[in-house]
Amino acid sequence: MNSLNELGDYQLTVRGLSDRIVEAQTPIRVLDAVKWDDTIRADFLKHKGKQLPAVDRDYYAGRPLAFDTAAKKLEFQNIERDITRQLGQFNPVGQIMRRMCREYRMVIRMLEARGTEDFGLISQDLYGAASDAFHAGDPTLSDLGLMFSEFLNNIDRRGDLEDEPKNLCAKQAVDLLQHRLNKVFGEAEETIRVFESDGILADAAAGADYIKIRTDAKFNERDVKALEVHEGLVHVATTLNGQNQPICTFLAKGPPSSTVTQEGLAILMEVIAFASYPTRLRKLTNRTRAIHMAEEGADFLQVCGFYREQGFSLEDSYSNASRAFRGSSPTGLPFTKDLSYLKGFIMVYNYIQLAVRKGKLEQIPLLFCGKTTLEDMRTLRQLVDEGLVVAPKYLPPQFSDLNSLSAWMCFSNFLNHLSLDRIEADYANIL
Template identity: 85%
Template sequence: MTLSTTSRPYHQIIRDLSDRIVLAQTPIRVLDAVKWDEGVRSTFLEGGGRRLPPVDRAYYESRPLAFDPVAKKLEFQNIERDITRQLGQFNPVGGIMRRMCKEYRMVIRMLEARGTADFGLISQELYGAASDAFHAGDPTLADLGLMLSDYLNNIDGRGDLKDEPKTLNASDAVALLRERLGQVFGEGEGAIRVFESDGIVADAAAGADYIKVRADALFNERDVRALEVHEGLVHVGTTLNGLNQPICTFLSKGPPSSTVTQEGLAILMEVIAFASYPSRLRKLTNRTRAIHMAEEGADFLDVHRFFLDQGYNLEDAYGNASRVFRGSAPDGLPFTKDLSYLKGFIMIYNYIQLAVRKGKLEQIPLLFCGKTTLEDMRTLRQLVDEGLVVPPKYLPPQFRDLNALSAWMCFSNFLNHLSLDRIEADYANIL
């Protein structure tokens, strides 16, 4: 992108401030800072899952952060001060960057509070709580989790909806993902790297330009398809689009507020690409229900027992329960990041619905221009018009051609006005 002589100083100021945010956040790795080590896991399993994991404030203090939290908070404070000094109080892109600085300071305060009640309280501020409503009078996330569980229970006994056997090992999954993602992002130098990895909790995890697959995990074809769209097309795709930004480089990095958008887009992509399935959805609802249990006072053993009741074995139930309490104490408030999946899906779905209703289709692909947040979408449209943000280079097919998505949302807007209870009564004799 060529900057004119007259625009270069303003653009360069934004680029310099943006680069400072990217550099400042580099050592902040939330999931690395809150995860429990193998010793905690083995001790719990060796005890038959009958005692709370030995995790407390002292446990986290023995695992210091990879940065000086006091100095890092001051660094973000100084960047925020310089944003206001150099761009003014009401500059749109300055407003986004100032909010990012505030969020990162809050993240640092959360990590400083590992093992205390404040950790869970700050987590709720950053990621939300299961008791949060979407709108006044609407059901909460906890209500949504229970509602979806009821629907899943109604279809659970059907033999034709059982998961296919997991016959693909990590090497098989890596080969398939390399081939499929190569068709989207290219091959050779600069291509997305896909490789096996030990030491990750999830079956797979995405980085800036890579996807790592847990070495001992097993998959079926549907699992690999979900990883392709979730980790590849969304998480890696939006990172690469952010790295492609010549001025607003901060779009390559995501503070907690972007997590809701990221995971919401990823789950939406699974649905519209027909890559999701009932057991995948149950995994997400179980996470939401488990977080709500912990918010209501359940401890690690209660949550572990919940996952056992859901059909998990002792080891897998531990893995799921530890996601809820990582960063916290086994009898403390939960780490609420995993609410982002269902919460984000609903919020992104509603946003796209409204964009179609109002005829603002050009807004929808901008969700992929980097690690975005919904509250910034109007500003991002303005920044694209000003040449400060470039449209996304990598887009899933469903968002590159909006014909089918728009048609679906037009019907959906109408169907939202129908009473499902009345329909159920009317259809009673035919269903």
């Protein structure tokens, strides 16, 4: 990594502006700001799921943000203005940094609107809506969720693809995951820590150099493999690669636009590493369907009922439904971040497929050079050529050797031209 005294004036200017963005976003913690505390859960369970959670604008007012929102928005506005002053209107890296400043200001406005209708509307601007189409004339995310549900229902009817027993407690999962990550990041200067936590909603969550495992969660070895590739090989790796950037330090931090790309990349890694499975896919599909229900007017009790109908306990149904309504109200528009998984998977998959078709394989590993966003990939290629961005140090084996991935995508490109309806008709007598 280049030291600061080895950088030229232009590089130092970019580094200085980039560092200001990283510093400014430090106190913004979206998931901490929108989560519901344990008293809401306890009260909901006490009333046996018959009453809406007592969450409104006043509830969030009692949980103030850790920063002055007006001052923070002004800080990002000043950074954006200085980017234009120092780099010009059309400078490529400047355009990325200005968009990040605008996104962070929008994030702050969303957090200011917690408990109101504006929260959900701004969330849709940042993360998308279930009714969004991928491309003109294509199915929407909600269509994808329904289609996947139909496929998964057909699999469930078999009855012989049951999940392995979840016989690993959190401590055992921590030990096993730590062992596997030590093999991947063994030579890393940074130590990747895996530890238990009782303060997270999901089974696991990744930070800059750590992965937290929920204390009361149960796992099997397939779960641990999924965590290894999803949290470790993608989320931790892209953070470390971003921290290794000598100039574009902003790549270590991810605004909402990068969340879609990073979660999509993580799900793709699960698939190509054969770490995913129907129950895991069902979880992602349910999240998409829950958000679509809320967008269509369903309240918390109706979304909770959707999970209950699938056999989830009342407590698990509460946890799942609360993901869709956190930051909002039990009758408001949803928090749409959980669309990032399936939406991002489709977008990243299409991007890699097109890169293979066009013979631009060198673009693909750059997805891992930090918290990247798909719309910036051409610019990142240019920034690598200019020496402003360094190639990723940590890459999953599937992306460090693109032979197998390229071959798979070549077949996939051809298969996309075949009609599944025609195949189904022609294969009717043999399947």
